[in-house]
Amino acid sequence: MKYDLEKTQTHNLSLDFHCCLKNYNQIIQSEDDDLDDLPSFFDDNVVAIDLDCIERLRASQLRQDQVSTMDTVFAISDLDQTEMLLVELRxxxxxxxxxxxNKLIAKVEGSISLLGNSVPINENYIFIFQPNKKQEAINRIARMIPSLNSNYQVLDLNDLIRIYF
Known part of the structure; x- marks a missing residue:
């Protein structure tokens, strides 16, 4: 399955919180302290739903504490199905x-709750690390969450692009 712009833009959260549908390069820049300039990892038309943005707005509207969420979600699809892919930028x-x-698990659970069940959520939860930290992160998460290891996938940005774009 590959990135689906239309399904990302028409997801309920995109429609309800349009200001949280953001250019993916901008989201990455905001999550990477080493980037001063806007990166060009993705085409300008690649957008993702900023779950942190949605949760800040939602918690403010409901006057309650924020729930921990993954950073982003976007739609992936093939000819037969569409799913939402949760991505945390580390x-x-x-x-x-x-x-x-516990914080990693809470991020996944909070995101699943926020997304609801309008579109199935991909069974893999993606955690993006810098290339020089990727193998260490794979090993660390495998030790921390052995029973969930296959669903908690560590990638770098190049892997994300190669697999899903």
């Missing part, structure tokens, strides 16, 4: 011992 991580099992 581009600033220097010390992977700061990863917390």
């Amino acid at each position: 581009l600033n991580y220097k010390n992977l011992y700061n990863l917390n099992r």
